[in-house]
Amino acid sequence: MIHLNTVSKIFNAGAKNAFCALDAVSFEIKQGEVVLLKGASGSGKSTLLSLIAGLGKPTHGEIVVGGKHISKLPDHFAALFRRSSIGFIFQKFNLIPTLSVFENIIVPLIPSNIPEKELCSRANSLMHRFGIAEKRETLIKHLSGGEQQRVVICRALINNPRILLCDEPTANLDATLSYEFVQMMQTLKTEGKTIVIATHDSLFFDLPLIDRSIELSKGKQI
């Protein structure tokens, strides 16, 4: 499902302040696996996730996601691929505070011209599933951290992706909400989603949810 071959990422390559965020990272993740990407802050986890999602390009190496060489795709095709196959949960949520819960959830699918009826149906179904249906019209800025996290998950799942990438998903949550998040991921695992969780939260380290761990340190795979 996800294949990385000697992937490196150097920011400001060639300049005096060049910084190597990833150094020859190689691994493979099979369909339906839940993989933990662990490492200290600055170890390259977020960079790696953004490369897998096609949000950035590596400096060197090959990234194949769902059979597509995503590192080689022109921006337009990378966006199409992301829209159809990838859900992304950002560390800082990246929700639009002036939009309602419903509007935030459907935002990723607006460019795909899906009929409004279908959009509503998908969003309502997800809101019911993750317990935020009663907040449908509430603005994001009026939600608690846990509720915002649920909106983020709904938004990541609105395109029914095969792959879910989570960047420090519990960084802004307390212990109870973090545990709730783990349970949600457990449900998604049973549905066959491939999940990559980048975190340094020790809560995840010994969970039965996790099939495998990959550890990074200063951009290198340990």
Added chain:
Amino acid sequence: MMLSPDVIAILVLDALFLLFGTFAFVLSLGIARHFDAHSFHERQYALEKKALLVATIIQYIFYLKLPLFLFFIFTSDTISNLITGAMCAAGVVNSVDFGLLLFAFKIINLYLFGFWLVLHTLDLKNETLPYTRAKFSLFVLFFFFLVAEIFCDFYFFNALNIDKIVSCCGTLFSATSTSSIRFIFELPHPILLSMFYGTFALHVMLFFRKDALGFLLVNLFFIPLSILALILFFGTYIYELPTHHCPFCFLQKEYHYVGYLIYITLFGGTFFGISASIMSLADQRKTYASFYRYSFYLTALFVAIVSAYPLLYFYRNGVWL
């Protein structure tokens, strides 16, 4: 050198084109030589970034060149008031030895850069970027045309001399012995019009049949034929003067700037026609129906506009010129 605000604007933009064009040219050399869509090497990723940058530069040069061409004609028209003997842009352009060459460069470059953009669009529609090397190799070639045009522009405005008496367009586009194009006036109107409307009929037929090669040849032939028809026949009805054949004067205010509409439809129509054909020939799985449509509509509009003048003249006066 004649340095009116209009001329300064043209020269400043030329200087910017030269600066950014040279930058794009240098990067294009590397892309044309080393780009390999299947490579995962560091250099390839760097080249992909550079390709994006260069393509953006070339796009903006084209987007600015398009209105700048019309502005050049407008400026030449304005300058004609200062040059003794010149009545319109034709006199100004002809007052310098290489004026017509400059004009030809400007039109050719618009077509070349337009085709480059078409190839670029075609390239971006494919995941594997199959035309990247080709399009940057072509830019390396087109760059020399761009540089030639820019230098001609500088020399043109430098060589303009308001003390020099020049021939007016009435002399330049006539059958008199001083005209360098007097031989074209030997072509009888019935033959010229048969060719003009026959080619247009062929254009329509090939549009419906989506015959790429035929459409390409018809469009290529239609450009000089239309300019000839404008000089020899249609222009006289726009001016309502049987002896005035200038293809520039109808760009002026007195004729409601109709020349701009005429040339935009002619060049736009043929450009889309040639582009549709080239793209269809390059990628035979697609028909590029929208480009065929634009070509058909613009060419039909061009023919309708130029045909309206003699018909209206006949309707009002009951005679032909």
